[in-house]
Amino acid sequence: MAGPPPPHPPHAGGGTREEAGPVAVAGRLAADLLAPAAAGVDAGGVLPRGHLDALADAGLYGLTGPRSAGGLAADVATVAAVVEELAAGDLATTFVWLQHLGVVSRLAAHRPPALSDRLPDLCAGRLRAGIALLAAVRPGPPAITVRADAGDLVLDGAVPWVTGWGAVDVVLVAARDGEDVLFVLVDAVAGPTLGVARQQLVAVQASATVELRLAGHRVPAARLVHRALLAELLAGDAATLRVNGSLALGLVRRCTRLVGPSPLDEDLAAVRARLDAAGPADLPDARAQAAALAHRAAGALVVATGSRSVRAGSDAERTAREALFLLVFGSRPAIRASLLGRLGGTR
Numbered sequence: 001m002a003g004p005p006p007p008h009p010p011h012a013g014g015g016t017r018e019e020a021g022p023v024a025v026a027g028r029l030a031a032d033l034l035a036p037a038a039a040g041v042d043a044g045g046v047l048p049r050g051h052l053d054a055l056a057d058a059g060l061y062g063l064t065g066p067r068s069a070g071g072l073a074a075d076v077a078t079v080a081a082v083v084e085e086l087a088a089g090d091l092a093t094t095f096v097w098l099q100h101l102g103v104v105s106r107l108a109a110h111r112p113p114a115l116s117d118r119l120p121d122l123c124a125g126r127l128r129a130g131i132a133l134l135a136a137v138r139p140g141p142p143a144i145t146v147r148a149d150a151g152d153l154v155l156d157g158a159v160p161w162v163t164g165w166g167a168v169d170v171v172l173v174a175a176r177d178g179e180d181v182l183f184v185l186v187d188a189v190a191g192p193t194l195g196v197a198r199q200q201l202v203a204v205q206a207s208a209t210v211e212l213r214l215a216g217h218r219v220p221a222a223r224l225v226h227r228a229l230l231a232e233l234l235a236g237d238a239a240t241l242r243v244n245g246s247l248a249l250g251l252v253r254r255c256t257r258l259v260g261p262s263p264l265d266e267d268l269a270a271v272r273a274r275l276d277a278a279g280p281a282d283l284p285d286a287r288a289q290a291a292a293l294a295h296r297a298a299g300a301l302v303v304a305t306g307s308r309s310v311r312a313g314s315d316a317e318r319t320a321r322e323a324l325f326l327l328v329f330g331s332r333p334a335i336r337a338s339l340l341g342r343l344g345g346t347r
Helices: 021-043 049-057 076-089 091-110 117-122 229-233 241-259 262-277 283-310 315-326 333-342
Strands: 130-133 143-151 154-161 170-177 180-187 194-198 211-221 222-227
Touching: 021 049, 021 091, 021 143, 021 315, 049 091, 076 091, 076 130, 076 211, 076 241, 076 262, 091 117, 091 130, 091 180, 091 222, 091 241, 130 154, 154 180, 154 241, 180 211, 180 229, 222 229, 222 333, 241 262, 241 283, 241 315, 262 283, 283 333
Parallel strands: 130 170, 143 170
Antiparallel strands: 143 154, 154 211, 170 180, 180 222, 194 211
């Protein structure tokens, strides 16, 4: 297996993490950097490396990491608020960065000895990560399987949605071994046993989302982050849905700023409060409500903008496509059923 790419170098322009809390820092980055460039990023389909460097400079790559590794040890409410601020500025940048946080959290929770030295680099954004977790969140036939062989783990299968290819150094891959799921850190380097195919998306094309294909791909056994029962992962999956809901809230926030004072302001506050208060049983419906509100808010922005909204590249046109994307991103059967009911797709 090829070695990992060299870590990302230190970036100029840091210092923001000590000057303000992470939510305020995220809001400033969204307003000053992400939002002004969002139309160009969308049109070009390429995410500027400087966007992710700026998030690293601000300490946001370590948002969920422990302070002992240079992280910010933010709680769920803070993480959700940061995601909302950034998504209001540019969804593509936020989408790539958000995958990284889950890798930091898992590594911090399990601290595998052979990978402990990776955590400070992940928190600093010198090492950047993506995820391929379909085998951990879907029942039925596994997307990726794993077997042990001569001190290695051998991975086979494919995952259709891996975000940030070319901007990440490693990918946390979930793979099934019977009823167990193994989480393995894989170098993001294409080769004879690891291939990728770029996905063409209606929105966030700059996120460089690919299909990841593994065919007898060998990883040293020391790259195992942890092992868990599939049944336990599926039972606890709903509890992980809160933060993803903030992507939709970020789109609504963008719409409220562009439309001006309207009933959407109260709707945004109400849906946010429901997401914050929801337990695992209620989270799928709360997530669906957030996605439906983003869809409705984008429609309101289109109407308020008028004929300019049907020009490719307008804020309204891009936001409408992104709202469509969020109707299916990170979906689960319960979320889909709730959305169909809210949008009139079921009786």
